[in-house]
Amino acid sequence: MEKSFSRINIIKNINNKSNKNDNKKNKIEDKENDKMRSLLRKQLEKNDIKENTIKTYISVLMNLKGDMGYNKNDIRFIFDKEGIEKTIKNRPLTSKRTIYNSILNILKKTKEDELKTYYYNKMLKDKETYETKEKDNKKTKQQEEKWGDLTYDKLLKIPELIKNDLMKIKKKDKTYQFYILSLFLYKHKILGRNELSSFIITNKKNDIMDNKNYLYIQKNKITMFYNDYKNVDSLGKKEVELDDNLRNELIDFIKNRTSLTDTNYLFYNINKDKPYDNKRFTELIQSLHKKYINKKLSINDLRHIKSIWIEKTFKTYNEKEREHKNLLHSYNTGLLYVKN
Numbered sequence: 001m002e003k004s005f006s007r008i009n010i011i012k013n014i015n016n017k018s019n020k021n022d023n024k025k026n027k028i029e030d031k032e033n034d035k036m037r038s039l040l041r042k043q044l045e046k047n048d049i050k051e052n053t054i055k056t057y058i059s060v061l062m063n064l065k066g067d068m069g070y071n072k073n074d075i076r077f078i079f080d081k082e083g084i085e086k087t088i089k090n091r092p093l094t095s096k097r098t099i100y101n102s103i104l105n106i107l108k109k110t111k112e113d114e115l116k117t118y119y120y121n122k123m124l125k126d127k128e129t130y131e132t133k134e135k136d137n138k139k140t141k142q143q144e145e146k147w148g149d150l151t152y153d154k155l156l157k158i159p160e161l162i163k164n165d166l167m168k169i170k171k172k173d174k175t176y177q178f179y180i181l182s183l184f185l186y187k188h189k190i191l192g193r194n195e196l197s198s199f200i201i202t203n204k205k206n207d208i209m210d211n212k213n214y215l216y217i218q219k220n221k222i223t224m225f226y227n228d229y230k231n232v233d234s235l236g237k238k239e240v241e242l243d244d245n246l247r248n249e250l251i252d253f254i255k256n257r258t259s260l261t262d263t264n265y266l267f268y269n270i271n272k273d274k275p276y277d278n279k280r281f282t283e284l285i286q287s288l289h290k291k292y293i294n295k296k297l298s299i300n301d302l303r304h305i306k307s308i309w310i311e312k313t314f315k316t317y318n319e320k321e322r323e324h325k326n327l328l329h330s331y332n333t334g335l336l337y338v339k340n
């Protein structure tokens with residue numbers, strides 16, 4: 001067991017059928033994007049924020065920059081207030097708030113006080129609007145269209161649907177990843193946010209650092225170390241042992257994946273040969289649900305649907321509080337997720 005998971009040493013070249021010129025162009029774009037990410041990271045690391053939060057802000061700002069059509073590798077796009085407002089005008093209030101917060105963290109150690117005040121006031125206004133709507137406990141029109149009468153009980157059947165597909169096909173790479181992802185979404189005790197994309201596989205306890213998330217493999221058990229997630233300061237770090245069924249499925253998945261990649265990340269974007277960022281991981285979750293229930297659900301949608309299920313299924317305060325903590329938020333926060 002120790003040898004199997006210390007380092008994956010079977011690497012195969014994945015056959016890429018894309019045009020060589022496209023490959024060259026993609027490599028140049030990736031290199032330029034990496035430069036921009038490094039620039040953003042350097043600015044964000046000046047603040048006292050967690051690694052997962054830094055990754056989220058980088059992903060948000062890279063997407064915003066691309067959506068604005070801004071090609072230069074500098075942060076001047078955040079000075080284009082009109083361009084940003086035009087780009088994010090129709091986005092959900094929570095998305096806008098994350099964008100403003102990302103920008104504010106870039107500006108935090110600068111002397112751009114006027115710009116900081118502008119974005120802070122925009123964020124505050126959207127926060128107040130959001131909280132007013134949340135108190136009504138009504139589904140938005142978008143949520144109504146997206147969820148409809150979808151229940152959590154129906155979602156629980158998704159892993160079995162994917163497993164049936166696995167038995168029918170030969171090329172199992174993406175479907176296998178869908179299957180393992182579905183097990184973590186629906187058969188695992190914890191349903192957090194996108195921190196699943198950040199888990200690193202190790203079989204050495206000494207490798208585990210306080211500020212990163214790990215999947216620790218031992219001879220007869222696998223433990224997940226939640227060291228870096230949104231509410232870690234209030235809820236604390238968590239160690240969660242996988243049940244036997246999920247543990248066995250996961251070990252088979254890792255062994256089968258060794259022929260494709262040398263990564264130690266639990267979920268890995270093989271096509272891009274890099275870990276998933278928040279946007280790509282959200283797209284992975286959405287594509288899974290689009291394929292199996294014809295709805296592009298995000299992790300946020302799942303948290304809403306499960307919160308509604310918790311309120312309907314459990315009777316006592318203690319039971320509900322316990323279940324909401326497994327969503328890595330407080331009971332009071334969980335009630336904001338419940339929509340009628």
